[in-house]
Amino acid sequence: MVSIWFFIGISLLVNGVLILGAGLYEYWHPPAEQVVLYNLHASVWWGALMTLIGGWYSYHFKPRQKKA
Template structure:
């Protein structure tokens, strides 16, 4: 990455997964407390909780690991 390009592509990926995962996890938890009137197929597996949680943690790790800073690694 050239000068001025301290933000890595992986940071943007992490940000996207972090925000989307957080929104999905939050919705999943809300639906757990207030079950929807017309649930999707296999809603009893609560995919939005575990999948949203996974994306949230994955995104958080990427945001932290590739956060802008003096890290010397070659990051696109």
């Protein structure tokens, strides 16, 4: 059975990549209306952190075929 932690890893990984991508796009194309503390680029480092954690979970708990 696929572990619950694998599903969580996939969720964090996909969301992390999307948020990191959006953050990098905003970094290179600053929007006209910026959120407070935009200069900290939270999307970039938070998205990167989620990508790393999600990637590790997805790899560590990935479904494996049982050995015969």
